[in-house]
Amino acid sequence: MTQFTQTLLAGVDSSDAENWQLKNYARRSGYSAIRKILSNKISPDSVIEEVKKSALRGRGGAGFPTGLKWSFMPKQYEGDKYIVCNSDEGEPGTFKDRDIMRHNPHILIEGMIIAAYAMGVKVGYNYIHGEIWDTYERMEEAVEEARAAGYLGNNILGSNFSFNLYNHHGYGAYICGEETALLESIEGKKGQPRFKPPFPANYGLYGKPTTINNTETFASVPWIILNGGEQYLKLGKPNNGGTKLFSVSGHVNKPGNYEIPMGTPFATLLEMAGGMRGGKKLKACIPGGSSMPVLPGEIMMQTDMDYDSIAKAGSMLGSGAVIIMDETTCMVKALERLSYFYFEESCGQCTPCREGTGWLYRIVNRIEHGKGLMEDLDLLDNIADNIQGRTICALGDAAAMPVRAMIQHFRNEFIYHIEHKKCMV
Amino acid sequence: MINIEIDGQQVSVPKGGTVMDGAKELGIYIPHFCYHKKLSIAANCRMCLVQVEKAPKPLPACATPVMEGMKVFTRSDQAITAQKGVMEFLLINHPLDCPICDQGGECQLQDLAVGYGAGQSRYTEAKRVVVNKNFGPLISTDMTRCIHCTRCVRFGQEIAGIMELGMAGRGEHAEILSFVGNSVDSELSGNMIDLCPVGALVSKPFRYSARTWELSRRKSISPHCGLGSNLVVQVKHNRVMRVLPRENEAINECWLSDKDRFSYEGLNSEDRLTKPMIKRDSQWQECDWQDALEFAVHGIKTVKEKYGAGKIGALTSPHSTIEELYLLQKLIRALGSENIDHRLRQSDFRLDSQLQGIPWLGTSIAAISELKSVLIVGSTLRKDHPLIAQRIRQAVKRGLQLNIVNPIGDDLLTDVTNEVIVAPNALVTTMAEILKAVTVIKNLQVADELKEVISAVKVTDIAHKIATSLLQENPAAIYLGNMAQHHPDYTDILVLVQHIAEAAEAQFGMLGEAANSLGAYLAGAVPGQVESAGLNAAQMLGNDLKRTSAPCQGYILMNMEPEYDSHNSQQALKVLKDAEFVISMSSYKGTASTYADVILPIAPFTETSGTYINTEGRVQSFNGVVSPLGETRPAWKVLRVLGNLLEFNGFDYEASEQVRAEIIPEEKDINGRLNNKLKSFVISVTDQSNTNLQRIGEVPIYQSDPIVRRAESLQVTSDAATPRAWMCSALLDKLNISAGDKVKVKQDQGEARLYAACDDRLPPDCVRVVSAHSDTIALGAMFGEILVEKL
Amino acid sequence: MLSPESLKKIDHEIAKYPIDKKQSAVMSALAIAQDEKGWLANETMNFVAKYLGMPPIAVYEVATFYNMYNLEPLGEYKITVCTNLPCALSGGNDVANYVKKKLSIGFNQTTADGKFTLKEGECMGACGDAPVLLVNNKRMCSFMTNDMIDQLLEELSK
Ligand SMILES: Cc1cc2nc3c(=O)[nH]c(=O)nc-3n(C[C@H](O)[C@H](O)[C@H](O)COP(=O)(O)O)c2cc1C
Ligand code: SF4
Ligand code: FES
Secondary structure (H helix, E strand, O other): OOOOOOOOOOOOOOOOOOOOOHHHHHHOOOOHHHHHHHHOOOOHHHHHHHHHHHOOEOOOOOOOEHHHHHHOOOOOOOOOOEEEEEEOOOOOOOOHHHHHHHHOHHHHHHHHHHHHHHHOOOEEEEEEOOOOHHHHHHHHHHHHHHHHOOOOEOOHHHOOOOEEEEEEEOOOOHHHHOHHHHHHHHOOOOOOOOOOOOOOOOOOHHHOOEEEEEHHHHHOHHHHHHHOHHHHHHHOEOOEOOEEEEEEEEOEOOOEEEEEEOOEEHHHHHHHOOOEHHHOOEEEEEEOEOOOOOEEHHHHHOOEEOHHHHHHHOOOOOOOEEEEEEOOOOHHHHHHHHHHHHHHHOOOOOHHHHHHHHHHHHHHHHHHOOOOOOHHHHHHHHHHHHHOOOOOOOHHHHHHHHHHHHHHHOHHHHHHHHHHOOOOO | OEEEEEOOEEEEEOOOOEHHHHHHHHOOOOOOOOOOOOOOOOOOOOOOEEEEOOOOOOEEOOOOEOOOOOEEEOOOHHHHHHHHHHHHHHHHOOOOOHHHOOOOOOOHHHHHHHHHOOOOOOOOOOOOOOOOOOOOOOEEEOHHHOOOOOHHHHHHHHHHOOOOEEEEOOHHHOEEEEHHHOOOOOOOOOHHHHHOOOOOEEEOOOOOOOOHHHOEEEEEEOOOOOOOOEEEEEEEOOEEEEEEEOOEOOOOEOOOOHHHHHHHHHHHOOOEOOOOEEEEOOEEEEOOHHHHHHHHHHHHHHHHHHHOHHHEEEEEOOOOOHHHHHHHHHHHHHOOOOOEEOOOOOOOOOOHHHEOOEOOOOOOOHHHHHOOEEEEEOOOHHHHOHHHHHHHHHHHHOOOEEEEEEOOOOOOOOOOOEEEEOOHHHHHHHHHHHHHHHHHHHOOOOOHHHHHHHHHOOOOHHHHHHHHHHHHOOOEEEEEOHHHHHOOOHHHHHHHHHHHHHHHOOEEEEOOOOOOHHHHHHOOOOOOOOOOOOOOHHHHOOOOOOOOOOOOOEEEEEOOOHHHHOOEHHHHHHHHHHOOEEEEEEOEOOOHHHOOOEEEEEOOHHHOOEEEEOOOOOEEEEOOOOOOOOOOEOHHHHHHHHHHHOOOOOOOOOOHHHHHHHHOOOOOHHHHHEOOOEOOOOOOOOOOOOOOOEEEOOOOHHHOOHHHHOOHHHHOOHHHOOOEEEEOHHHHHHOOOOOOOEEEEEEOOEEEEEEEEEOOOOOOOEEEOOOOOOOOOOOOEOEEEOEEEEO | OOOHHHHHHHHHHHOOOOOOOHHHHHHHHHHHHHHHHOOOOHHHHHHHHHHHOOOHHHHHHHHHHOOOOOOOOOOOEEEEEEOOHHHHHOOHHHHHHHHHHHHOOOOOEEOOOOOEEEEEEOOOOOHHHOOOEEEOOOEEEOOOOHHHHHHHHHHHHO
């Protein structure tokens, strides 16, 4: 089997119950990136420069260049600024941040310390998905360890740089993964996304300048600092630097997280995940989490796993959740379940999403239950069109895109359902 | 300024402004539901989506900041498609039964749906049904109609200052509700009805009583507090059906207090008088106007012959129009008496001889919004002046420092910078401390008349803070609330306030208690002061203990109910019962038959033309909106006829405008007459050695005047709850009473039985027992000694 | 209203946020209160509101927005099975059906003995371990087979 350089889980032994601990992280040259910065007095701007060079792009879904995002934080700002880690991983198919946090929590903490240093921030929060409680507890322990060892708190490692980090747990709302909903949630409110602008860099947590990154994004930073941005970029492809964790789920033999360089062929990833379960045929794949357009298996097999390649194929890399569906999968049923999810998880504040997600779900549900009409297919497409791009946050898009892609690629199956009032597979 | 183009037209919008601001400037209407100019931007309804050049998707006009050179299209294909799409979403779960909806005809959704909706719905699934909520006596709900714009929620959080409604649940299950069925108790709650763009929140008192197109809309002015809120009164079949705000940014903005909005129910009360009545041989009988007026004239003449004109007095509430007030004083003076007053709840009149002009707010109402520091002395601000409290709340958000000196610690629902809660008899001392702090900080000489007071007090920390706030933050103002004006040491407080204000270069004034608290002075409804000093309200009502002469034998009462409207209800009733002849001009029966000899039914503000001059000196005239009920007549006409029957000159008016022209020949003149300053006054040091219990007896919000007392729905709100005897826990312990115990409260000869309640924000040795309530009218003065015993 | 231990935990959470931002601790305070009481009664929410200086309705908004708060009394064990697509592809529905059959209840129902309540869950961020279920919000059970469900139910029934 192919072996790749790892930046996130290198040397991590998840079978060892103590491997996550600080002492073991330190043995894997943990916290040497922040030591390097502080002892070499590397300037915050140089840190941001390094991250820019690495072409690290946000691992939370949108793929926004991380270094650029960091440079948006006002430098001369008096008063508090924040960094927030988005560990509210709830996008169906995604389970990578949990593994980073439970098996290698200190890499995230170190990444956040470096980010805080780069942006002149003194306080950070890590917002952890409510359902993975033991991971929250692990993070609480890890933060305590880091504090005790002087990596968090005042005058870190004797420098004049101070940073405190706190964990905040969610309690069951997918929408809190959206960055402004997450901020509202930390403020003790319902997780309803804010209209942007203003963007968090100007008006974020408690109205203060704030940068939000995904867990994996932060966790990628120590390696970049230790090995250099260019080195990181070289691991992947231009504009798609580094390695990425892909969460493979569904009809494969070995579901799980696989850290591979950007640009690795999908076929290789599928092979790493043990290939198709029961040797069945790959019918479809959602390559970037349930919000992204589905792609037929044939297209997928020709695609490489990086932002640009997947976009070219007609979908998005998103959060790196690869949902594999074999030939036995009913696409109507699959869509019904996804539509139900967005309907359930809509925060309810903006009209197209609140009203539209329910409407979409009910029509797909009707089709699945043999009560569909031929007009429904155009209606679905049109409703999705009326949601997409008209909402406060991207959940509206996330609900619309799967519908449109499913109907685009598997229209026949929907027609069969409507005509025969039963499933094709 | 930023220049943008909307639908081909150029417009400049201030930096930070939105596309919606620009469109409004140009008079271009962009459909919207959640946007409201007074509320924060939610951008949740998405109705205002417009096309913006270079933007890949339509953007909400309400939330999109303008950028130089931006080109906006509000009616392009992209914009219209987006707006239609949103309208379709809004309607899929909204009932389409406008004919049975109370909002029908005045519904923003209905109006827009006509322009945007498709003829036929593509939605064939089951519609959502949301259970209705009970928000109390004022707001009725039809929650299935809610479109989740959250205007009501934001109103509570941002304007009313209290979040009583929220949007619970998520997604399609999200619904507007209060915490576990609580009623909505804000004194501004009715505005949520106006704000609701659909028929989800509607007026409970008005519900199903009329359709909007059946109603005629007439302008009027609120008769309650000194603000003079502008009203639209809606009328059907000569009956007031509903009251809505008429926008006036300088006064009430687009809001109304619940008192202004719902008090109209009192106009249609069962207790309204419809015929004159006289008492002959101890028997009451209805009669015609001729008989009644002759009876009244005869009675007054008899008193004059028997006792002299000096034994005739007139008492009126400041809720009367200036025309009424003016004619009443003209009549009383023509009779040869100087005894007239409208300050029925005032107890300290020592300032009368020193007034340099008419007491007023001292600033414009709008100027409150610009203040950087304010000190409010003796006020139940939220309840007495709900919209001034609201203005202050908004100003606090912009940095106003709010300082309070008060005998009660009620929550003002905003951030208070400094607060002193002291017993009524310590108010003077507290103000003296603040004055001393001001003089110390500024190193000023103290005027001779204050030396004694100033040397008797020390500068406390909080006094220093308040003084600093007033001195450092400009502009600053000090306002005296109703409780300060009713206070037995009103004059001392005013003198101190005047000196503090002068030292701090701040404005100062009174928060006008009633619609015409200022106008009544201008109309001359105050006793003569120069040679033949007339009796003031306290003297006429016999509660001025310093005076030995007997009060009057003949009284003319206008718009006043002595047991509710006087400083000492017990005493007032007694005096009137003892008098030989009493004319009551009133809209209501009330209990007049127990003290009056003739009762003349006069028109409330909706049934007569007239003028109120609000607390900032703004003259606002209005016409009657319905014709008088039964044989009721406008009071100015009644007074005119009385003048004629008494054969006085100068009572031949044909219209109220003539009366007004006599009072205010030129409107501009009145500003020169407004002045809060006193000529000079030596103030005394209050004796605080008195450790007896003191009453704090403010007037509850819905007891302030005869109309609101009869507004049924308001009378079942939590603000109209049964009075209790409130005390701090230390006092309860001292008296061995527990909250919830029944207690006997005594003042002078009167007593009331009430439940005790605990409020640890009250000063020690104070018992808060409201006045002007049927449960407490047997008691005496609003402030003063009181006894509490466990039953 | 809440035990001293719970209050201590809540205070620990409050300390994570700026002094004037106590409200930020509302989610953890409600979770801690729920752990103690089993569910969030109105009095409990009212108490939390007072403790954090929030309007009660704002607490209620939060409690009703997030799925894992129980707004009514439930069985001693709340079992939440993820049936979202990735789990469904690996037997999430089969697990749900098996639990339903074993307990003779449907989703959102509680067993007659008050022991178990069954809920349908959304993605728990553990799709690689599918099928997964959650016991009382905090204990995640992965790779569930019928045997493992039997064992689990037996353990909890004790
Ligand atoms: C509905 C929705 C859900 C999201 N969920 C997540 C999530 O679970 N984790 C995450 O990191 N980002 C999520 N995002 C993306 C975030 O809004 C944000 O873009 C991201 O945290 C930024 O971090 P990055 O730049 O490091 O990717 C979500 C966005 C939307 C619209
Ligand atoms: S798109 Fe959906 S989830 Fe996002 S703000 Fe609108 S209603 Fe809420
Ligand atoms: S008015 Fe702009 S989104 Fe509602």
